[in-house]
Amino acid sequence: PNGCPSPALGLGPSYRPESEKPTATVSRAVDQSNVHILSQTPQLIALLTMIRDKDTQRADFIFYSNRIIRLLVEEGLNHLPVVPHTVTSPVGKDYTGVKFEGKICGVSIMRAGESMEQGLRECCRSVRIGKILIQRNEETSLPKLFYEKLPADIADRWVLLLDPMLATGGSAIMAVEVLKGKGVPEERILFLNLIASPEGIKNFAEKVPKVRVVTAFVDQGLDEKNYIVPGLGDFGDRFYTF
Numbered sequence: 001p002n003g004c005p006s007p008a009l010g011l012g013p014s015y016r017p018e019s020e021k022p023t024a025t026v027s028r029a030v031d032q033s034n035v036h037i038l039s040q041t042p043q044l045i046a047l048l049t050m051i052r053d054k055d056t057q058r059a060d061f062i063f064y065s066n067r068i069i070r071l072l073v074e075e076g077l078n079h080l081p082v083v084p085h086t087v088t089s090p091v092g093k094d095y096t097g098v099k100f101e102g103k104i105c106g107v108s109i110m111r112a113g114e115s116m117e118q119g120l121r122e123c124c125r126s127v128r129i130g131k132i133l134i135q136r137n138e139e140t141s142l143p144k145l146f147y148e149k150l151p152a153d154i155a156d157r158w159v160l161l162l163d164p165m166l167a168t169g170g171s172a173i174m175a176v177e178v179l180k181g182k183g184v185p186e187e188r189i190l191f192l193n194l195i196a197s198p199e200g201i202k203n204f205a206e207k208v209p210k211v212r213v214v215t216a217f218v219d220q221g222l223d224e225k226n227y228i229v230p231g232l233g234d235f236g237d238r239f240y241t242f
């Protein structure tokens, strides 16, 4: 991990005096303007505390991860443009609002990214979903592309790219390159992520600077095996097989 200490904040409702708020480690801030970190609320920190715990069993890991994923999807959708839209209410009055007008699709980086598909479907009912299978080599940490299957008209869509872990950034960068190869401009890709390392964020922003990132937390760093620290271990294993 790099030497910069993680910020600790007193968390809890505003009606509580500072002295009664427990101190928790919150996400680091980052320099990259295209990276949006979820608001570090008491709920988000409590959910992350659950899934980081090595003693949290699989059913709870899935349940609490799903709650964070839902927050990421809802926030991610806020980063898509909207157009004016006025409706008439049942009492005959107009309400001036907005609606989303583009087409979207999800693309999950398998295996772990598939865990985020359900949260996306809960918000976008019949969303099309593409898949990219990229696996990190356990020795070298280098990503390898095995398979991709994407909607035929993906170049006309906004793409919500899904992967809960951004460690070195290699897998996510490779996935973005696949999408760019299909004609999707970086500006129309939104990467949704649970936990990122500062190294991964930097690498990603250097290689694909126009992709927007929405993440729940930027952690301390990487260990010698390129696992995120403190992190939560292997997300795919904990969600699917442990």
Ligand code: PRP
Pocket: 109, 110, 111, 112, 113, 134, 135, 136, 137, 141, 143, 163, 164, 165, 166, 167, 168, 169, 170, 171, 172, 200, 226, 234, 235, 236, 237
């Ligand atoms: C994990 C994770 C990311 C990648 C992050 O997947 O889900 O895809 O590693 O690491 P990186 O930023 O250094 O590339 P993994 O390859 O372990 O496969 P899995 O999804 O099957 O667990």
Ligand code: URA
Pocket: 112, 165, 167, 226, 227, 228, 229, 231, 232, 233, 234, 235, 236
């Ligand atoms: N993949 C994971 O699931 N966890 C890490 O910490 C790094 C890569």
